[in-house]
Amino acid sequence: xxxxxxxxxxxxxxxxxxxxxxxVANPLLFLLAIGAGLGSLVQGDVEGVPYLQFFAPGMxxxxxxxxxxxxxxxxxxxxxxxxxxxxxxxxxxxxxGEVMGGHLLFVALRVFVGALAFVVVMACFGLVSSVSVFVxxxxxxxxxxxxxxxxxxxxxxxxxxxxxxxxxxxxxxMPMYLFSGTFFSVEQxxxxxxxxxxxxxxxxxxxxxxxxxxxxxxxxxTLLHVAYLGAMAVAGILIGRVTFRKVLYV
Amino acid sequence: MALIEAEGLEKRYPGTDFAxxxxxxxxxxxxxxxxxLGPNGAGKSSTMRMLACVSQPSGGSLRxxxxxxxxxxxxxxxxxxxxxxxxxxDLQLTVRENLIVYxxxxxxxxxxxxxxxxxxxxxxxxxxxxxxxxxxxxxxxRRRLTIARSLVNDPEILLLxxxxxxxxxxxxxxxxxxxxxxxxxxxxxxxxxxxxxEAEQLxxxxxxxxxGLIADEGTPRELIDRHVTREVLELRxxxxxxxxxxxxxxxxxxxxxxxxxxxxxDGDEVLxxxxxxxxxxxxxxVRRATLEDVFLRLTGRSLxx
Numbered sequence: 001x002x003x004x005x006x007x008x009x010x011x012x013x014x015x016x017x018x019x020x021x022x023x024v025a026n027p028l029l030f031l032l033a034i035g036a037g038l039g040s041l042v043q044g045d046v047e048g049v050p051y052l053q054f055f056a057p058g059m060x061x062x063x064x065x066x067x068x069x070x071x072x073x074x075x076x077x078x079x080x081x082x083x084x085x086x087x088x089x090x091x092x093x094x095x096x097g098e099v100m101g102g103h104l105l106f107v108a109l110r111v112f113v114g115a116l117a118f119v120v121v122m123a124c125f126g127l128v129s130s131v132s133v134f135v136x137x138x139x140x141x142x143x144x145x146x147x148x149x150x151x152x153x154x155x156x157x158x159x160x161x162x163x164x165x166x167x168x169x170x171x172x173x174m175p176m177y178l179f180s181g182t183f184f185s186v187e188q189x190x191x192x193x194x195x196x197x198x199x200x201x202x203x204x205x206x207x208x209x210x211x212x213x214x215x216x217x218x219x220x221x222t223l224l225h226v227a228y229l230g231a232m233a234v235a236g237i238l239i240g241r242v243t244f245r246k247v248l249y250v
Numbered sequence: 251m252a253l254i255e256a257e258g259l260e261k262r263y264p265g266t267d268f269a270x271x272x273x274x275x276x277x278x279x280x281x282x283x284x285x286x287l288g289p290n291g292a293g294k295s296s297t298m299r300m301l302a303c304v305s306q307p308s309g310g311s312l313r314x315x316x317x318x319x320x321x322x323x324x325x326x327x328x329x330x331x332x333x334x335x336x337x338x339x340d341l342q343l344t345v346r347e348n349l350i351v352y353x354x355x356x357x358x359x360x361x362x363x364x365x366x367x368x369x370x371x372x373x374x375x376x377x378x379x380x381x382x383x384x385x386x387x388x389x390x391x392r393r394r395l396t397i398a399r400s401l402v403n404d405p406e407i408l409l410l411x412x413x414x415x416x417x418x419x420x421x422x423x424x425x426x427x428x429x430x431x432x433x434x435x436x437x438x439x440x441x442x443x444x445x446x447x448e449a450e451q452l453x454x455x456x457x458x459x460x461x462g463l464i465a466d467e468g469t470p471r472e473l474i475d476r477h478v479t480r481e482v483l484e485l486r487x488x489x490x491x492x493x494x495x496x497x498x499x500x501x502x503x504x505x506x507x508x509x510x511x512x513x514x515x516d517g518d519e520v521l522x523x524x525x526x527x528x529x530x531x532x533x534x535x536v537r538r539a540t541l542e543d544v545f546l547r548l549t550g551r552s553l554x555x
Contacts, residue, residue, distance in 0.1 A: 010343060010351050084334075085338075089355055090304055091334070093357070095324065
């Protein structure tokens with residue numbers, strides 16, 4: 001698995017500077033434009049805190065989730081399709097499971113770096129109150145990205161029709177991105193929609209990040225969120241082991 | 251012991267009802283250059299994938315280096331070199347990095363791979379391109395790099411899927427020269443091709459595949475002796491006159507859409523007869539028989555169909 005990861009690190013060596021710039025610029029712009037700019041129009045507090053403070057951890061979770069989808073979805077489909085990275089790797093002693101594991105580790109690393117940059121920007125806005133908040137929020141955001149990554153990779157490796165990824169991005173990821181308690185509280189949604197959102201992963205990620213950032217986390221809810229996201233990651237890995245083998249050992 | 255032994259080997263893909271490989275048997279001995287010759291869709295690549303231990307046979311038996319590839323795939327792949335048809339190099343990495351990363355896949359250390367990559371680039375005549383991104387390499391260079399990459403683990407068997415398809419004549423000759431060197435160094439070469447000249451140049455022994463089956467097996471010379479005459483006279487006539495001409499001429503004649511092939515040990519003698527019976531071909535050419543003629547004889551089709 002580490003052998004397969006090394007390949008991605010070699011490639012990352014070429015591009016990491018650019019990706020770090022993007023990882024910093026993105027939250028900076030979002031927090032300025034929406035949190036501070038648009039947020040100044042929001043009357044009063046949201047869930048008891050100023051809008052920027054409410055919005056930032058939600059955005060952090062949403063960004064981690066979206067980045068994970070892009071890396072695991074488009075990254076995996078490209079590696080299997082046009083670039084044939086996987087086919088090259090399985091011609092060596094590496095197994096499909098190791099090839100998947102190596103790529104997922106890399107996706108996790110990228111999600112972590114993105115979240116790290118985001119939390120640093122949050123700290124610059126005075127939104128991180130202590131080192132322990134910094135660390136726990138960072139880990140929570142990373143988990144929010146890792147959770148769907150394996151499942152997305154397990155599916156993306158079977159996709160030869162690239163536009164299908166765009167469709168899922170537009171009609172599955174984007175609605176989650178907007179409605180999972182990221183930009184506004186889920187409680188503002190109609191009851192039926194609320195229930196759906198509570199069942200989806202990004203709400204768990206957003207609520208986990210927010211409760212840790214605001215210091216409102218309870219052990220029960222935190223455990224529930226972590227268990228949900230962890231179970232999703234494990235399910236993705238188990239399914240991925242099957243789909244990767246099926247696609248790469250034809 | 252043969253390096254590779256296949257008996258009744260089959261490959262069917264899920265969702266299709268025909269067999270890509272429909273029961274073939276062959277043996278490859280150590281140090282040989284063994285070829286699979288056939289048109290696209292003959293089952294060559296499917297066979298190669300099974301030999302590379304990344305595709306499970308659907309039937310029959312296959313032993314590679316004495317082992318069952320389904321059970322010992324991982325250990326076997328460590329002893330094989332694979333040159334895929336489409337190179338599958340990483341365009342964003344440099345020439346040297348492509349080799350290093352691939353070596354790491356085999357569990358070789360970075361230090362070992364730094365030394366090894368220099369040696370391989372020398373062999374592939376790419377030493378001056380080591381730091382260049384693969385994007386900027388020509389097709390021939392890329393193919394040589396792919397061969398260099400397949401050698402990182404000093405394989406006992408090298409599998410080459412259409413090694414010179416798409417290369418210009420000069421690049422092909424450079425590549426053939428490298429393959430000859432490997433063969434003299436004792437590496438067993440197994441290759442697929444649909445080029446007759448390549449099979450004749452490189453292969454000690456070959457099988458001719460068609461529709462998932464082996465049509466015949468032997469050395470290039472044996473196959474030519476067995477199925478065709480020493481020489482072939484090619485005649486072209488205006489469209490529509492081929493059949494008539496063939497009838498008039500008689501003897502051992504194959505009618506193709508665009509020309510007649512007359513098999514004879516002495517082509518000039520047949521050419522004399524052509525004029526004697528009053529035929530006026532547009533062009534006439536006497537040449538040595540090749541594997542293409544063998545293929546045509548065995549399958550009734552030309553290889554480029």
